[in-house]
Amino acid sequence: MDVEWQNLKAQELRTLAEQNAVVVIPIASIEQHGPHLPVMTDTRLGHEIATRAARKAQASRPTVVTPVVWMGLSEHHMPFGGTLIVSHATFRAILRDLITSLIRHGFHDILISNSHGGNIIAMQQIADELSPELDATIVTTTYVTEGGEAFASLMQDQANVMHACEGETSMMMRVEPDLVDKSDLASLKSMGEDGKKFLSAGHASYRWRPFAHVTGNGIAGDPTNATVEKGEALLEAGSDAVAALITDAETWAAPQDMRGDALAGVAFRDRK
Numbered sequence: 001m002d003v004e005w006q007n008l009k010a011q012e013l014r015t016l017a018e019q020n021a022v023v024v025i026p027i028a029s030i031e032q033h034g035p036h037l038p039v040m041t042d043t044r045l046g047h048e049i050a051t052r053a054a055r056k057a058q059a060s061r062p063t064v065v066t067p068v069v070w071m072g073l074s075e076h077h078m079p080f081g082g083t084l085i086v087s088h089a090t091f092r093a094i095l096r097d098l099i100t101s102l103i104r105h106g107f108h109d110i111l112i113s114n115s116h117g118g119n120i121i122a123m124q125q126i127a128d129e130l131s132p133e134l135d136a137t138i139v140t141t142t143y144v145t146e147g148g149e150a151f152a153s154l155m156q157d158q159a160n161v162m163h164a165c166e167g168e169t170s171m172m173m174r175v176e177p178d179l180v181d182k183s184d185l186a187s188l189k190s191m192g193e194d195g196k197k198f199l200s201a202g203h204a205s206y207r208w209r210p211f212a213h214v215t216g217n218g219i220a221g222d223p224t225n226a227t228v229e230k231g232e233a234l235l236e237a238g239s240d241a242v243a244a245l246i247t248d249a250e251t252w253a254a255p256q257d258m259r260g261d262a263l264a265g266v267a268f269r270d271r272k
């Protein structure tokens with residue numbers, strides 16, 4: 001069965017709700033990706049990862065993928081042009097409204113599947129905010145980190161996926177070959193020696209900065225050795241990792257409640 005929400009009929013989606021299907025909401029960005037990749041890179045890759053993962057998961061757990069929420073948090077990319085953003089408040093409202101719609105239709109297990117670094121902290125905050133008040137289990141993931149070890153082992157010139165880099169360029173060469181400018185990839189390397197200082201201060205503290213602080217051409221990484229084969233391997237590793245997350249019963253299991261009788265002796269316990 002087709003895993004894309006927008007391709008299904010309403011009665012098919014009602015049936016999926018009755019089957020307690022997992023709903024994947026891909027979240028991404030429209031943002032500059034250097035001189036050689038289109039601004040939809042995170043949106044296109046997020047769609048590819050989510051739909052491949054859902055097809056793999058479907059055999060053991062019904063799964064459906066909503067359209068990609070392409071409007072993301074990319075203020076740090078604005079200096080390079082081409083970037084469309086929403087505010088944190090809007091981003092939060094969009095996800096709250098979509099999740100509420102899903103719950104009204106009877107879905108309870110919801111995976112926010114992210115493909116853009118700038119969304120990570122916000123999506124976790126949304127899960128923190130909504131989980132106690134809504135009748136749903138909300139899990140958030142970013143495929144690059146969920147696929148961690150496999151991703152690192154597939155990269156040649158980088159430790160993991162960065163931005164418009166060896167990894168993203170390879171994956172886009174696989175899924176949108178006509179939209180990748182491959183004419184001079186070797187000239188685009190921009191590893192950004194200060195990359196680690198991009199969003200940090202001191203030893204372990206945080207500071208926001210624009211992306212232009214670490215790159216002149218909008219790239220972080222080295223697309224020189226990007227290949228179609230590497231792109232396919234990365235997409236498979238990423239979607240394998242997300243599919244495993246979807247089909248792992250522990251992902252959706254109710255939290256433990258270990259309080260039991262141990263609270264009996266706690267002096268501040270509210271005794272009725």
Ligand SMILES: [Zn+2]
Binds near residue numbers: 041115
């Ligand atoms: Zn990207």
